[in-house]
Amino acid sequence: MTAIDKFIESCPKAELHLHIEGSLEPELMMKLAKRNHVAIPFTSVEDIRAAYEFENLQSFLDIYYQGAAVLLKEEDFYDLTMDYLKKCQQESIRHVEIFFDPQTHTDRGGAFETCFQGIQKALQEGRESMGISGGLILCFLRHLSEDEAMKTLDMALPYKDQLLAVGLDSSEQGHPPEKFSRVFAKARDEGLRTVAHAGEEGPASYIWQAIEDLKVQRIDHGVRCLEDAKLVSYLKDKQIPLTVCPLSNIKLRVFDRMADHNLKELMNQGLMVMINSDDPAYFGGYLNQNFKAVADSLDLGIEDLAVLAKNSFTSAFMSAEEKARYQKDIDALVESMN
Numbered sequence: 396m397t398a399i400d401k402f403i404e405s406c407p408k409a410e411l412h413l414h415i416e417g418s419l420e421p422e423l424m425m426k427l428a429k430r431n432h433v434a435i436p437f438t439s440v441e442d443i444r445a446a447y448e449f450e451n452l453q454s455f456l457d458i459y460y461q462g463a464a465v466l467l468k469e470e471d472f473y474d475l476t477m478d479y480l481k482k483c484q485q486e487s488i489r490h491v492e493i494f495f496d497p498q499t500h501t502d503r504g505g506a507f508e509t510c511f512q513g514i515q516k517a518l519q520e521g522r523e524s525m526g527i528s529g530g531l532i533l534c535f536l537r538h539l540s541e542d543e544a545m546k547t548l549d550m551a552l553p554y555k556d557q558l559l560a561v562g563l564d565s566s567e568q569g570h571p572p573e574k575f576s577r578v579f580a581k582a583r584d585e586g587l588r589t590v591a592h593a594g595e596e597g598p599a600s601y602i603w604q605a606i607e608d609l610k611v612q613r614i615d616h617g618v619r620c621l622e623d624a625k626l627v628s629y630l631k632d633k634q635i636p637l638t639v640c641p642l643s644n645i646k647l648r649v650f651d652r653m654a655d656h657n658l659k660e661l662m663n664q665g666l667m668v669m670i671n672s673d674d675p676a677y678f679g680g681y682l683n684q685n686f687k688a689v690a691d692s693l694d695l696g697i698e699d700l701a702v703l704a705k706n707s708f709t710s711a712f713m714s715a716e717e718k719a720r721y722q723k724d725i726d727a728l729v730e731s732m733n
């Protein structure tokens with residue numbers, strides 16, 4: 396094993412951009428399809444994997460929502476989350492902020508509580524038996540209406556103390572952040588933090604809208620910010636985190652090849668960026684695979700990777716003491732490798 400691989404595998408990390416439905420591995424999809432008697436258009440795990448060739452974000456989302464249809468019961472969400480947490484344990488991920496899309500499940504007649512409690516139960520166990528901290532970020536599906544998002548928020552408000560934030564995901568083009576200004580204003584009035592996917596496929600103006608209209612604390616993806624110099628200087632001044640997802644960006648053709656990814660340029664511009672896996676079961680790798688891919692293709696060394704890992708804690712919704720503790724551990728690991 397190379398020194399870089401060893402560093403990646405043992406370095407403490409936080410993951411801030413992970414859709415729990417996107418961690419549904421083909422094996423579990425098959426198992427749940429059987430267990431819940433849900434018909435899926437695949438007959439084997441290989442069949443499912445072969446379908447994962449995407450043209451863009453929408454072509455992925457079509458398959459992703461179809462896959463999520465096997466998730467029906469509380470124990471399904473528990474199993475899904477437990478599998479992800481076990482991966483975290485293997486990959487030295489110490490803190491997770493997990494996105495979930497309740498509308499994907501409530502639109503099929505499921506109760507909000509079914510998915511919420513199943514994920515929370517696994518998170519609680521992860522905290523107790525694996526020492527992994529974290530929580531949930533409720534995402535609104537932006538291809539659906541403002542009214543539907545508002546109803547989802549109302550459904551979740553009794554549990555607001557158990558949410559880290561609300562977010563915005565799904566089809567970006569044609570669904571600008573401003574469409575959800577009132578929903579996010581209400582969430583903020585209720586004391587919730589906000590984040591939003593912006594500048595993944597959509598233009599830099601969507602990142603401005605997420606900041607100005609939704610008053611987000613972090614931008615998810617945000618890689619298209621480099622198209623607007625004023626925006627870059629604003630993001631740098633305020634150190635607004637961008638949760639970048641390299642393998643996702645290649646699979647969804649935001650960049651042609653990893654060597655073309657702008658992560659290094661974002662770092663050189665002084666932006667607060669870190670690495671995440673987005674939908675690892677669909678994009679060919681969990682967090683450490685993302686680290687390895689950028690290290691290889693963008694020629695990043697241990698010092699650069701340590702900056703990315705430290706940024707993940709800086710950007711996390713956790714106490715200053717916890718952040719400092721992990722950052723000290725990362726410094727010590729870098730030191731031990733010199």
Ligand code: ADE
Pocket residue numbers: 414417452564565566567592595643673674
């Ligand atoms: N939902 C799951 N993954 C997503 C992504 N990369 N962009 C937007 N919505 C998503």
Ligand code: ZN
Pocket residue numbers: 412414564592615673
């Ligand atoms: Zn995402």
